[in-house]
């Protein structure tokens with residue numbers, strides 16, 4: 465007996481994008497004293513002028529819901545149209561249940577499948593790839609993909625290598641069926657040999673301790689070896705971008721918009737140079753005023769370009785995300 469196999473649809477696309485930018489605007493002047501740094505040094509090494517941090521009332525849950533509501537409204541859909549919610553995050557500090565289940569409930573779509581994925585700064589592009597496959601095969605009709613972080617909870621304000629980089633925020637995309645493909649196949653992978661270049665300093669057992677060993681009692685902050693991450697991202701990710709264009713069946717001249725993970729302005733510039741991006745390709749530079757919001761960074765950067773008229777509906781955009789793991793994912797999409 466042959467089991468039933470779904471027939472699927474020709475393609476999927478992003479139907480609507482939404483964001484939540486946290487309310488606290490934190491200029492470099494507010495972080496420099498704790499790390500013996502300067503506004504000039506931070507801007508020169510990272511391109512960051514200021515970052516967004518969540519206020520007390522802005523949780524990963526509320527920011528994810530805010531971004532999702534905007535994405536649904538722009539897609540012209542109701543929450544009840546969503547049959548799967550995928551949240552990419554590393555800063556939902558409750559190990560279980562998944563943040564996606566609470567977000568689905570808050571939105572009013574309790575029936576939806578809902579789960580979280582952990583791929584750090586590459587999380588949104590991983591979730592987008594899953595959504596594309598789910599919609600095309602027919603596993604789901606409308607998938608809500610969310611990248612959300614409150615990295616200010618996990619950042620040591622005295623750590624010179626990370627305190628000025630990480631930020632908070634949320635970005636969401638509604639993915640649904642399309643007569644023509646609007647999300648090209650993903651190029652993804654990980655470099656496990658360097659999996660711990662960016663990581664949480666210790667796990668929760670080290671924080672809590674046991675009968676024989678006292679716990680540290682401190683927040684397990686993120687730590688990063690900045691220089692090797694910088695080299696890896698600047699050179700390896702350009703090749704990943706080229707492969708994503710190949711998988712989309714387009715050339716670099718067909719590209720309108722480049723939306724790399726907002727890790728560091730110098731990495732963005734190095735990737736653009738290595739890929740030999742033509743001058744007409746507009747490049748996302750959200751990091752200057754937003755900082756690095758990990759899984760939320762790519763959708764927030766694309767949203768800013770759309771709001772400011774740098775990315776228009778129907779444009780061809782290359783997304784590349786990379787981070788802890790070292791995990792990466794890239795795909796070409798049509799701007800909604």
Ligand SMILES: CC(C)(COP(=O)(O)OP(=O)(O)OC[C@H]1O[C@@H](n2cnc3c(N)ncnc32)[C@H](O)[C@@H]1OP(=O)(O)O)[C@@H](O)C(=O)NCCC(=O)NCCS
Nearest residue numbers: 499500501505509585624625690691693694727728786787
């Ligand atoms: C974090 C980063 C900006 C640090 O820059 P760097 O040039 O590698 O810095 P180094 O650690 O090699 O230190 C260089 C010098 O700056 C100093 N320095 C380090 N951090 C500093 C800070 N926050 N402020 C001022 N000076 C600092 C060091 O003491 C060192 O001084 P020295 O030359 O007198 O010894 C850089 O490594 C980077 O951007 N890495 C990628 C990070 C990233 O994008 N992560 C996200 C991936 S998802």
